[in-house]
Amino acid sequence: xxxxxxxxxxxxxxxxxxxxxxxxxxxxxxxxxxxxxxxxxxxxxxxxxxxxxxxxxxxxxxxxxxxxxxxxxxxxxxxxxxxxxxxxxxxxxxxxxxxxxxxxxxxxxxxxxxxxxxxxxxxxxxxxxxxxxxxxxxxxxxxxxxxxxxxxxxxxxxxxxxxxxxxxxxxxxxxxxxxxxxxxxxxxxxxxxxxxxxxxxxxxxxxxxxxxxxxxxxxxxxxxxxxxxxxxxxxxxxxxxxxxxxxxxxx
Numbered sequence: 001x002x003x004x005x006x007x008x009x010x011x012x013x014x015x016x017x018x019x020x021x022x023x024x025x026x027x028x029x030x031x032x033x034x035x036x037x038x039x040x041x042x043x044x045x046x047x048x049x050x051x052x053x054x055x056x057x058x059x060x061x062x063x064x065x066x067x068x069x070x071x072x073x074x075x076x077x078x079x080x081x082x083x084x085x086x087x088x089x090x091x092x093x094x095x096x097x098x099x100x101x102x103x104x105x106x107x108x109x110x111x112x113x114x115x116x117x118x119x120x121x122x123x124x125x126x127x128x129x130x131x132x133x134x135x136x137x138x139x140x141x142x143x144x145x146x147x148x149x150x151x152x153x154x155x156x157x158x159x160x161x162x163x164x165x166x167x168x169x170x171x172x173x174x175x176x177x178x179x180x181x182x183x184x185x186x187x188x189x190x191x192x193x194x195x196x197x198x199x200x201x202x203x204x205x206x207x208x209x210x211x212x213x214x215x216x217x218x219x220x221x222x223x224x225x226x227x228x229x230x231x232x233x234x235x236x237x238x239x240x241x242x243x244x245x246x247x248x249x250x251x
Contacts, residue, residue, distance in 0.1 A: 053088030155191025
């Protein structure tokens with residue numbers, strides 16, 4: 001079934017657009033000179049023309065940042081239906097070169113939209129890999145404490161997201177969740193190793209200080225477990241933990 005077609009007029013010439021592919025061709029031909037004019041004329045119909053993540057990806061790629069913002073605003077509440085899944089959000093973010101566009105994308109999706117797209121710590125880490133400036137903190141704020149606390153079930157899962165954040169955001173996320181929740185994610189030495197490796201050295205020692213010696217041994221298991229864990233740690237982390245455990249550095 002043929003799609004509905006919508007007219008655009010540029011410099012006295014009229015054409016009709018029915019699909020995202022046709023819109024991309026038209027924008028390419030115009031070479032950025034009248035992109036905004038085209039988008040304005042199609043504004044009421046953009047959510048019908050761009051009805052999936054691949055279509056949105058292809059149109060965003062040929063637009064300048066200001067026009068990318070305009071397109072996102074035009075899609076508005078329909079944006080989450082267009083993006084559909086976290087992998088598409090990741091790929092779309094990867095095409096954007098300016099933080100102001102990423103910020104508008106996240107704000108337009110909003111808390112409810114982001115929560116509907118992100119279903120795991122791995123998906124969140126992939127999204128955060130492609131945001132810049134203050135946008136990583138914006139994404140975390142939109143998701144909210146309750147959602148984030150439920151999302152992380154282990155120290156390993158938490159470490160995936162920590163690796164995608166700068167040191168300031170890492171610390172803010174730990175403080176947001178609270179030490180009790182962070183410590184509850186550490187079920188075994190794998191969780192502990194990944195969590196320590198994801199944090200800057202000075203901050204990882206603060207994590208260790210929240211455990212007692214007996215708790216640490218319960219997590220690590222025995223001296224064989226300690227030797228396995230030690231191989232995954234930075235030298236200063238291993239030395240600090242060794243002191244807390246009160247073990248000799250011997251095989």
